[in-house]
Amino acid sequence: MKKLTFAILGMGNRGTVYAKNICNYPDRAQVVAISDTRRVRLDSANKFLQLDESRLFASAEQLLEQPKLADMMVVATQDAQHKDHAIRALEKGYDLILEKPISNRLQDVADIADAAKKLGRTVFVSHVLRYTPFYRQIKELLQQGTVGRIMAVEACEYVGYYHQAHSFVRGNWHNSEQCCPMILAKSCHDMDILLWLIDEPCLRVNSFGDLSYFKRENAPADSAERCRDCKVACPYNAQEFYLKSIPGWPANVLHPEPNEQNILKALDETDYGRCVFKMDNDVVDHQTCNMQFANGAVATFHMSAFNNKWTRYIRIMGTEGEIWGTMGDNKVHWQRFGEQEHTIELNAEQVNASGHSGGDSGLVYDVIRYMQGEEFDTSSVTLIERSVDSHYLAFACEHSRLHDGSLVDFGEYKKQLSK
Numbered sequence: 001m002k003k004l005t006f007a008i009l010g011m012g013n014r015g016t017v018y019a020k021n022i023c024n025y026p027d028r029a030q031v032v033a034i035s036d037t038r039r040v041r042l043d044s045a046n047k048f049l050q051l052d053e054s055r056l057f058a059s060a061e062q063l064l065e066q067p068k069l070a071d072m073m074v075v076a077t078q079d080a081q082h083k084d085h086a087i088r089a090l091e092k093g094y095d096l097i098l099e100k101p102i103s104n105r106l107q108d109v110a111d112i113a114d115a116a117k118k119l120g121r122t123v124f125v126s127h128v129l130r131y132t133p134f135y136r137q138i139k140e141l142l143q144q145g146t147v148g149r150i151m152a153v154e155a156c157e158y159v160g161y162y163h164q165a166h167s168f169v170r171g172n173w174h175n176s177e178q179c180c181p182m183i184l185a186k187s188c189h190d191m192d193i194l195l196w197l198i199d200e201p202c203l204r205v206n207s208f209g210d211l212s213y214f215k216r217e218n219a220p221a222d223s224a225e226r227c228r229d230c231k232v233a234c235p236y237n238a239q240e241f242y243l244k245s246i247p248g249w250p251a252n253v254l255h256p257e258p259n260e261q262n263i264l265k266a267l268d269e270t271d272y273g274r275c276v277f278k279m280d281n282d283v284v285d286h287q288t289c290n291m292q293f294a295n296g297a298v299a300t301f302h303m304s305a306f307n308n309k310w311t312r313y314i315r316i317m318g319t320e321g322e323i324w325g326t327m328g329d330n331k332v333h334w335q336r337f338g339e340q341e342h343t344i345e346l347n348a349e350q351v352n353a354s355g356h357s358g359g360d361s362g363l364v365y366d367v368i369r370y371m372q373g374e375e376f377d378t379s380s381v382t383l384i385e386r387s388v389d390s391h392y393l394a395f396a397c398e399h400s401r402l403h404d405g406s407l408v409d410f411g412e413y414k415k416q417l418s419k
């Protein structure tokens with residue numbers, strides 16, 4: 001079988017994750033070219049990729065200027081760059097793995113999907129949760145009719161206080177103008193999961209939420225601008241937090257070689273060392289969305305920064321029973337009314353195989369199988385045409401939140417995109 005070849009735009013956290021996962025299938029797939037504006041990221045990835053220097057590019061733009069070098073392109077640059085990088089790669093003839101969000105702007109999401117359709121390319125959106133044993137098990141139970149018809153779903157995304165601080169207060173996704181609303185950045189995954197599990201068109205949404213806590217007015221008295229200069233005891237102390245995480249995430253976001261010296265330097269020189277109450281962040285720290293679906297089912301979704309653990313919870317209430325679980329527990333529970341409760345233990349090896357509770361490796365495996373024409377159930381694969389609604393739903397929720405929680409007719413909202 002001919003190996004499926006990949007080129008990668010952006011060798012940051014996600015680009016590296018893809019490269020490592022592709023390397024897990026040496027007989028079927030191979031990374032043949034990479035690009036990043038930071039040489040240190042290229043060098044770090046090339047320690048395990050071992051590519052010739054001529055296959056390392058100093059930018060996505062440089063790689064895209066070459067003749068087509070691979071079957072597929074992984075677009076893992078930042079959100080605001082996706083439109084340009086994805087469309088240029090599609091025009092060059094690449095099929096894509098496109099990191100979520102598809103783009104940070106509503107119309108750009110539609111434009112990328114249109115370009116893929118017109119050019120006849122295959123685009124997999126990185127909705128990694130669909131590939132996790134946890135959500136796949138829930139989907140299977142629903143498909144088997146275990147709990148009858150879905151009437152209501154309660155879903156929560158527990159962002160976790162430390163993850164909020166790292167990504168959405170200090171990090172890449174802290175400012176909605178520079179990046180995108182948090183409900184898109186963090187929760188387009190959850191919108192996708194709700195649409196996939198409920199499997200009905202969404203009719204109406206509304207949403208409330210705010211940035212209430214990570215603001216200057218909540219800074220402790222006597223706190224400094226930077227944690228390394230601060231004497232206040234605080235759960236967001238950057239030095240404690242990042243040093244503790246060496247050599248893994250999130251220390252490895254600050255530096256590809258996350259030793260103590262490199263991390264302390266990054267804390268002194270970048271936003272990652274700043275006080276969480278004194279940043280220029282504007283994305284929410286809690287938000288709730290309500291949705292109604294065509295069959296009358298309803299869903300509520302809560303996203304909150306204020307949790308010890310970073311995980312997700314879901315409870316599905318059907319006409320004949322309930323399914324529930326917390327992703328990090330690796331168990332799915334279900335019970336038909338009046339009958340005994342069941343617990344399904346998930347395959348720990350699969351769950352721990354990669355990040356996102358097995359979702360990262362699951363996505364890469366399914367992309368390889370799909371592109372090589374292997375026979376398997378492809379109905380859950382996150383092709384762009386199936387994934388755009390999750391993004392439109394996130395934008396619709398944000399629209400409501402910014403308009404005092406007003407009701408948004410989702411069908412009408414989407415019509416603006418075809419105008």
Ligand SMILES: NC(=O)c1ccc[n+]([C@@H]2O[C@H](COP(=O)([O-])OP(=O)(O)OC[C@H]3O[C@@H](n4cnc5c(N)ncnc54)[C@H](O)[C@@H]3O)[C@@H](O)[C@H]2O)c1
Nearest residue numbers: 010011012013014035036037059060076077078079099126
């Ligand atoms: N699927 C998921 O669950 C998930 C999780 C986290 C992030 N993401 C998304 O993945 C994407 C990448 O996020 P990340 O966490 O890896 O960020 P990152 O900042 O670690 O990586 C982005 C990389 O792109 C490089 N870059 C910037 N401009 C470039 C250019 N012109 N050419 C080539 N490289 C360039 C940067 O140097 C950086 O190394 C974002 O869109 C993000 O929202 C998805």
